[in-house]
Amino acid sequence: MVDFGCYGANLMTWLMEGKKPQSVTAITQQLQAENNPQVDDESIIILGYENANAIVQGSWNWPIGRKDMEIYGETGAVYADNRYNYRMRIAKGYDDFEETTLTLPERAAPYNDPFHYFKALINEEISISPYDLSALENNMVVVEILDAARESAKTGKTVYLK
Amino acid sequence: MRRTVGRFLSALLVALSFGSAHASDKLKIGVVGLTHTHVHWIFESEKQGQFEIVGIVEQNKDLAQRYATQHNYSMDKVYDSMDAMFAEQDVQAVAAFGTIYEHLEVVQKAAPRGVHVMVEKPLAINMEHASEMEALATKHNIHLLTNYETTWYPTNHKAYEAIKNDEVGDIRKVIVRDGHKGPAKLGINSEF
Numbered sequence: 001m002v003d004f005g006c007y008g009a010n011l012m013t014w015l016m017e018g019k020k021p022q023s024v025t026a027i028t029q030q031l032q033a034e035n036n037p038q039v040d041d042e043s044i045i046i047l048g049y050e051n052a053n054a055i056v057q058g059s060w061n062w063p064i065g066r067k068d069m070e071i072y073g074e075t076g077a078v079y080a081d082n083r084y085n086y087r088m089r090i091a092k093g094y095d096d097f098e099e100t101t102l103t104l105p106e107r108a109a110p111y112n113d114p115f116h117y118f119k120a121l122i123n124e125e126i127s128i129s130p131y132d133l134s135a136l137e138n139n140m141v142v143v144e145i146l147d148a149a150r151e152s153a154k155t156g157k158t159v160y161l162k
Numbered sequence: 163m164r165r166t167v168g169r170f171l172s173a174l175l176v177a178l179s180f181g182s183a184h185a186s187d188k189l190k191i192g193v194v195g196l197t198h199t200h201v202h203w204i205f206e207s208e209k210q211g212q213f214e215i216v217g218i219v220e221q222n223k224d225l226a227q228r229y230a231t232q233h234n235y236s237m238d239k240v241y242d243s244m245d246a247m248f249a250e251q252d253v254q255a256v257a258a259f260g261t262i263y264e265h266l267e268v269v270q271k272a273a274p275r276g277v278h279v280m281v282e283k284p285l286a287i288n289m290e291h292a293s294e295m296e297a298l299a300t301k302h303n304i305h306l307l308t309n310y311e312t313t314w315y316p317t318n319h320k321a322y323e324a325i326k327n328d329e330v331g332d333i334r335k336v337i338v339r340d341g342h343k344g345p346a347k348l349g350i351n352s353e354f
Contacts, residue, residue: 002262002284002287003341004340004341005340006283006284006310007283007310007312007338007340008336008338008340009284010283010284010308010310010312010313011312011318011336011338012336012338014322015322015325015333015336016333032344032346032347035344035345035346035347036344036345036346041344051332051334052332052333052334052335052336053334053335053336054335054336054337054338055335055336055337055338056338057337057338057339057340057341058340058341059339059340059341060341060342060343060344060345061341061343061344062339062341062342062343063343064342064343065341065342065343066339066340066341066342067311067312067315067339067340068338068339068340069312069317069318069321069336069337069338069339070336070337070338071321071324071325071330071333071335071336072330072333072334072335072336072337073325073329073330073331073332073333073334074330074331074332074334075330075331076329076330076331077330078320078321078324078325078329078330079321080315080317080318080320080321081317082315082317083314083315083316083317084315084316084317085317086316086317086320086321088324088329088330090330102320104316104317104320105316106316107314107316107319111314111319112314113207113210113314114203114207114280114307114309114313114314115189115191115204115207115208115212115213115257115280116207116210116212116213118189118255118257118278118280118305118307119189119212119213119255121305121307122189122254122255122278122305123189128305128307133310133312133313134280134307134308134309134310134313135307136285136296136299136306136307136308138308139284139285139292139308140285140292140293140296142284142285142308143284143285143286143288143289143291143292144289144292146284146288147288147289
């Protein structure tokens with residue numbers, strides 16, 4: 001949950017411009033007891049916001065490694081399938097849609113590499129917003145979400161954040 | 163005001179020197195811990211010449227030697243402790259690749275020296291650690307960043323822009339899926 005649940009909490013806090021979820025509900029499981037005797041290797045965290053929700057699935061039980069995100073808006077959806085492959089679907093009728101598929105190039109320096117970004121920030125060539133993905137404020141919220149998720153998984157109850 | 167002018171001047175100096183490949187332009191980075199497998203990332207990135215890894219803190223000398231062979235660094239710059247590294251090297255920033263539990267100690271040692279810190283995700287093991295780290299970073303005015311692989315994905319930034327440009331309306335539901343088949347099945351090193 002900590003190893004891979006944090007990605008979703010981080011991305012969601014960014015998308016919500018720093019807003020915390022109102023509620024955190026989580027389950028954890030140990031599906032490979034023989035391989036991971038000390039830790040839970042499966043987690044699902046549900047984040048409740050005022051008009052939206054997020055499902056964060058961090059797991060060591062996928063057959064194929066993945067780091068992806070699907071965002072569903074009121075009129076369509078965007079899919080970050082992996083680092084480079086992006087899709088957008090605009091809704092038509094009941095279950096039809098128009099799809100745009102893109103393969104994206106790497107971002108421009110220094111936004112393509114953590115250490116070059118770090119250097120540019122230290123040298124004040126760029127600035128950082130509190131809810132940028134790397135920022136301290138964003139990541140304080142991530143830790144708060146993970147603490148709440150751990151508590152929820154342990155007690156079987158939803159945790160409400162202040 | 164004086165501070166603003168100072169910042170402007172330092173930014174100007176950086177801008178003027180940017181692109182010239184003087185060794186002095188390189189940010190001096192210390193690596194604390196080698197146990198996180200993402201550590202290979204910093205050795206690969208160093209090859210682009212923008213920064214220099216001036217010290218590595220790792221007590222497991224077998225692991226340090228293995229990576230020294232792989233990434234061609236001298237064992238002379240491998241230290242047993244952060245104190246030992248800071249005593250010998252002029253470190254401007256550290257990147258923490260040890261366990262999440264150790265992130266607090268890295269900030270406790272680095273922040274009072276004015277050394278900036280970047281940790282591998284997540285920031286801290288719990289809110290107690292995170293709050294202490296935040297207080298230290300604020301008090302000593304250092305950057306404290308958290309590095310996630312997905313921060314650098316062009317697709318995530320495109321998705322963010324699509325939402326902010328109202329291309330699919332207000333967010334109703336987000337699904338984020340991350341992970342792999344597990345360290346054991348992947349044969350990830352035993353230190354991890």
